[in-house]
Amino acid sequence: MQTTLAIIKPDAADKEDEIAWRIQREGFSVKMRRRITLTKEQAGEFYQEHVGKPFYAELVKFMTSGPIVVLALQKFHAIEEWRKLIGPTNSHKARETAPESLRALYGTDNTRNACHGSDSPKSADREVLFFFGGVTSPSVPLIS
Numbered sequence: 512m513q514t515t516l517a518i519i520k521p522d523a524a525d526k527e528d529e530i531a532w533r534i535q536r537e538g539f540s541v542k543m544r545r546r547i548t549l550t551k552e553q554a555g556e557f558y559q560e561h562v563g564k565p566f567y568a569e570l571v572k573f574m575t576s577g578p579i580v581v582l583a584l585q586k587f588h589a590i591e592e593w594r595k596l597i598g599p600t601n602s603h604k605a606r607e608t609a610p611e612s613l614r615a616l617y618g619t620d621n622t623r624n625a626c627h628g629s630d631s632p633k634s635a636d637r638e639v640l641f642f643f644g645g646v647t648s649p650s651v652p653l654i655s
């Protein structure tokens with residue numbers, strides 16, 4: 512089993528229930544969940560690898576524009592499987608190449624793209640620690 516960090520971003524937070532059904536249907540289990548609004552400092556730290564890139568300021572502004580839902584998802588090959596489910600970064604491209612993906616369905620463009628997923632086991636460890644502090648908790652159903 513592998514754990515990945517998933518974020519439902521501000522543009523899709525009100526679609527959490529629909530996304531939760533997809534998550535459940537695709538066989539992920541939700542180990543941890545938090546609904547929070549990031550500060551500028553938190554968003555900047557989370558996306559520190561993108562400091563200096565042309566889209567960084569816009570990304571931080573977007574990620575602090577409203578609540579997000581953060582999930583630690585578990586499944587075999589969770590990192591790859593979640594990235595497959597969310598689709599390509601750019602929602603325009605996602606609609607062309609992966610029309611059933613979450614970014615195709617709920618995102619708008621390259622920045623407002625509905626969901627995030629860790630890109631490697633190292634990132635997943637860092638990102639889960641970032642949001643959940645390494646605290647383990649019992650598996651909670653996303654939909655009760």
Ligand code: CMP
Nearest residue numbers: 561566570600621622623624626627628
């Ligand atoms: P995410 O998976 O959260 O990882 C980094 C984020 O930066 C990405 O989703 C997008 O929201 C944003 N991003 C990545 N590339 C670009 C880009 N070329 N232009 C604008 N935003 C981008």
